[in-house]
Amino acid sequence: MYRMILNETSYFGAGCRENIAVEAARRGFKKAFFVTDKDLIRFHVADKVIEVFEKNNIPYELFSDVKANPTIANVQHGVEAFKASGADFIVALGGGSSIDTAKGIGIVVNNPDFADVKSLEGVANTRQKAVPTFALPTTAGTAAEVTINYVIIDEDAKKKMVCVDPNDIPSVAIVDPELMYSMPKGLTAATGMDALTHAIESFITPGAWVMSDMFELKAIEMIAANLKAAVDNGNDTVAREAMSQAQYIAGMGFSNVGLGIVHSMAHPLGAHYDTPHGVANALLLPYVMEYNANSPAAPKYLQIAKAMGVNTEGMSEAEGVRAAVDAVRQLSLSIGIPQKLHEIGVREEDLHQLAIDAFNDVCTGGNPRPTSIEDIEALYRQAY
Numbered sequence: 001m002y003r004m005i006l007n008e009t010s011y012f013g014a015g016c017r018e019n020i021a022v023e024a025a026r027r028g029f030k031k032a033f034f035v036t037d038k039d040l041i042r043f044h045v046a047d048k049v050i051e052v053f054e055k056n057n058i059p060y061e062l063f064s065d066v067k068a069n070p071t072i073a074n075v076q077h078g079v080e081a082f083k084a085s086g087a088d089f090i091v092a093l094g095g096g097s098s099i100d101t102a103k104g105i106g107i108v109v110n111n112p113d114f115a116d117v118k119s120l121e122g123v124a125n126t127r128q129k130a131v132p133t134f135a136l137p138t139t140a141g142t143a144a145e146v147t148i149n150y151v152i153i154d155e156d157a158k159k160k161m162v163c164v165d166p167n168d169i170p171s172v173a174i175v176d177p178e179l180m181y182s183m184p185k186g187l188t189a190a191t192g193m194d195a196l197t198h199a200i201e202s203f204i205t206p207g208a209w210v211m212s213d214m215f216e217l218k219a220i221e222m223i224a225a226n227l228k229a230a231v232d233n234g235n236d237t238v239a240r241e242a243m244s245q246a247q248y249i250a251g252m253g254f255s256n257v258g259l260g261i262v263h264s265m266a267h268p269l270g271a272h273y274d275t276p277h278g279v280a281n282a283l284l285l286p287y288v289m290e291y292n293a294n295s296p297a298a299p300k301y302l303q304i305a306k307a308m309g310v311n312t313e314g315m316s317e318a319e320g321v322r323a324a325v326d327a328v329r330q331l332s333l334s335i336g337i338p339q340k341l342h343e344i345g346v347r348e349e350d351l352h353q354l355a356i357d358a359f360n361d362v363c364t365g366g367n368p369r370p371t372s373i374e375d376i377e378a379l380y381r382q383a384y
């Protein structure tokens with residue numbers, strides 16, 4: 001048996017943010033609680049949504065107390081601000097950080113038993129759907145606008161909590177590439193590699209099936225063909241549009257079948273050093289792909305290589321594995337991703353603790369090769 005949970009309605013394409021007004025009117029919503037972050041205000045991305053509110057006389061309350069790699073406090077402040085606002089729906093604009101914070105807010109407002117936020121970790125037993133949310137991604141990476149997950153840092157425990165809850169899925173996704181043009185090169189590169197990691201991990205996870213495979217292969221193909229162009233020229237409208245769609249397509253799959261230990265290993269880096277999520281994934285991905293090739297997923301590497309643009313005709317399974325890993329490493333190098341953990345401030349003496357945290361991450365269950373704390377620590381050392 002397989003399950004697919006997706007948005008009620010999704011829009012794609014340049015300028016599609018105008019549909020905030022269409023959907024709000026259709027649903028009879030009166031006031032928006034607008035969740036975003038300070039950089040998106042500074043880069044005038046938030047203005048593009050505020051213009052839609054103003055043009056259509058939609059009152060809104062701005063909440064921008066969200067940090068990259070958001071915390072429990074971000075969610076709790078948001079819950080208080082939402083209650084005081086008189087809003088009846090949420091508009092979340094941002095990368096994964098703003099959208100995930102909005103998901104946490106929407107869940108806690110309608111499920112007050114979980115006000116501590118900590119109890120939402122893993123698969124929480126919430127009873128009510130979140131406050132209806134329209135999610136507008138500004139990065140082409142996390143696909144948080146279509147996933148049933150959100151990731152919040154518990155600062156006391158120094159831990160990224162992965163929360164999995166179908167009640168949090170945004171009702172409307174609005175994927176407008178014009179909200180992504182202002183991403184600097186490094187952010188475009190890192191978030192694009194996050195999307196590639198989603199596609200590859202969920203293509204080889206044991207729960208993958210025909211429909212998720214269809215999404216993930218297409219996403220890999222689109223990312224391989226467009227990510228470098230989007231990094232090289234942020235105003236390349238074709239590459240930006242393709243990336244905005246590719247990351248969503250990857251999300252349709254991974255949200256429903258799960259990920260693997262690239263994500264398990266990336267999360268503690270975010271919690272301990274505030275490493276940007278995409279950088280952590282991008283750096284670890286080739287090492288973990290090599291490790292996971294020793295699993296029942298090995299035959300699928302040929303398909304990954306092919307989707308990455310490699311001519312795989314006549315290749316053996318072992319050659320397919322090599323080709324897939326090489327293609328990913330090459331793409332990563334070509335867009336300036338750091339290749340070693342010591343370059344991004346990770347401390348060697350922390351690697352054992354990081355491995356324990358990674359092993360206990362929710363994503364570990366989706367890995368195609370059964371793993372252990374020792375194996376994960378060895379992978380961190382290899383990437384060090």
Ligand SMILES: NC(=O)c1ccc[n+]([C@@H]2O[C@H](COP(=O)([O-])OP(=O)(O)OC[C@H]3O[C@@H](n4cnc5c(N)ncnc54)[C@H](O)[C@@H]3O)[C@@H](O)[C@H]2O)c1
Nearest residue numbers: 039068069095096097138139142144147149151182183277
């Ligand atoms: N919900 C999910 O399914 C899911 C999946 C993967 C990752 N995540 C989580 O998402 C978070 C990472 O999200 P992210 O990688 O999208 O980045 P982010 O939301 O953390 O944003 C990083 C920085 O980039 C800025 N930024 C975003 N869009 C911009 C734009 N268009 N122009 C200029 N600056 C912009 C932000 O203001 C912020 O300062 C992590 O916490 C990660 O764990 C969630």
Ligand SMILES: [Fe+2]
Nearest residue numbers: 142194198277
């Ligand atoms: Fe991710």
